[in-house]
Amino acid sequence: MFRLRSADGNVIELEPEHGESVMDTAVRAGVDGIVGECGGSASCGTCHVFVPEEHLARLDPPEFAEEQTLGYTAVPRTDASRLACQVPAADVDGAVLDLPERQY
């Protein structure tokens, strides 16, 4: 289980299925604020999320494609930024991830 918090403070709790990314789970649940336009190939930047520090430290570092795409997200990246399609939902169990104000 993890939670997504929209920029206006609404929190939704999500139960991932085995092996899903955060983006997969959010799109399956129809969450506004995660678009996932490229289907998970780290090329569109419409699944931008902010991961809390304690969970960020547990994730594998971004690969080259994710690093590149984080350079042109609609809301500028911060140190907490990741692409939800590259984050295994199991790795953020219990976390509250923040969504940017927009993905375009």
Ligand code: FES
């Ligand atoms: S779904 Fe396109 S970058 Fe994540």
